[in-house]
Amino acid sequence: MLDTETIELFLQHAHRRIEGWLIEFEEKLDEGLVELPLLESARAELRRHMYVEEKLVFPRAEHKFKEVVALLLEGHGFIWDAAEKLWSEAHRQQDIGSLKKSTQALARLLAIHSAEEDMGIYPDLLDLLGPAASAELLRSCSVATAPQDWVCSARCATRPPTI
Amino acid sequence: MNEEVGNAPSELTVRARIAAMLPRKSGELVFEAPWEREVFGMAIALCEKGVISFDELRWRVVAAISAWERANRGQEDKFRFYAFWLDSLERLLLERGVLKDSELKVGRRENQSD
Numbered sequence: 001m002l003d004t005e006t007i008e009l010f011l012q013h014a015h016r017r018i019e020g021w022l023i024e025f026e027e028k029l030d031e032g033l034v035e036l037p038l039l040e041s042a043r044a045e046l047r048r049h050m051y052v053e054e055k056l057v058f059p060r061a062e063h064k065f066k067e068v069v070a071l072l073l074e075g076h077g078f079i080w081d082a083a084e085k086l087w088s089e090a091h092r093q094q095d096i097g098s099l100k101k102s103t104q105a106l107a108r109l110l111a112i113h114s115a116e117e118d119m120g121i122y123p124d125l126l127d128l129l130g131p132a133a134s135a136e137l138l139r140s141c142s143v144a145t146a147p148q149d150w151v152c153s154a155r156c157a158t159r160p161p162t163i
Numbered sequence: 164m165n166e167e168v169g170n171a172p173s174e175l176t177v178r179a180r181i182a183a184m185l186p187r188k189s190g191e192l193v194f195e196a197p198w199e200r201e202v203f204g205m206a207i208a209l210c211e212k213g214v215i216s217f218d219e220l221r222w223r224v225v226a227a228i229s230a231w232e233r234a235n236r237g238q239e240d241k242f243r244f245y246a247f248w249l250d251s252l253e254r255l256l257l258e259r260g261v262l263k264d265s266e267l268k269v270g271r272r273e274n275q276s277d
Contacts, residue, residue, distance in 0.1 A: 071229055
């Protein structure tokens with residue numbers, strides 16, 4: 001976490017990192033390579049980012065942005081599905097064409113979702129929470145990690161039980 | 164709109180805050196067509212001159228994207244980020260009386276013939 005970072009920038013930067021890894025992954029696909037570490041980085045950051053939002057950010061913003069938060073949580077579910085589909089296809093060494101299609105589908109969902117968050121709720125966090133609480137939220141977010149078995153709220157009800 | 168954000172701890176400029184919100188590729192802002200860059204530039208200029216508020220514009224853009232997302236869920240239609248900027252900007256300028264409907268139509272015709 002940089003000293004100059006705000007909660008708004010912290011969350012936006014996570015989006016840019018995820019997008020960056022996906023772009024690189026797709027560029028490698030164009031070269032005929034399936035670079036799993038790039039996808040793993042994107043997936044890990046995406047999970048952590050969703051976790052941070054669902055556990056720390058959204059609960060603090062929900063009272064003002066109830067409908068927006070509901071829509072964003074729903075969006076997490078679709079992104080979750082697309083990311084898991086891509087992850088599973090990449091591990092099964094699916095053909096490059098299919099992987100590219102799945103990468104683009106995920107990137108499209110992320111672009112829409114990121115635009116909604118980056119331009120919508122994030123810039124209002126500072127005003128909504130005040131300087132002290134937003135700085136505290138930034139500290140909490142920057143050290144938070146998603147538990148191994150964490151599933152986003154839109155998908156946890158449909159998840160098969162762990163044996 | 165002031166260049167500095169009064170209470171932001173990092174004293175980020177408005178331009179810096181806006182820049183952090185936008186899609187990028189290899190660190191550069193992504194404009195897929197010249198008109199996207201023009202719409203973006205125009206919006207920022209209008210906000211900085213105080214003609215419209217950026218907060219109002221950004222929430223308009225978000226609402227337009229969200230409505231489109233709900234209507235197009237499961238589809239593969241291309242997501243044109245700056246099309247939402249253009250639409251929101253036009254509506255806002257019409258509502259503010261900065262732009263007349265007739266002027267907008269002329270502008271659209273001229274752009275189509277370019």
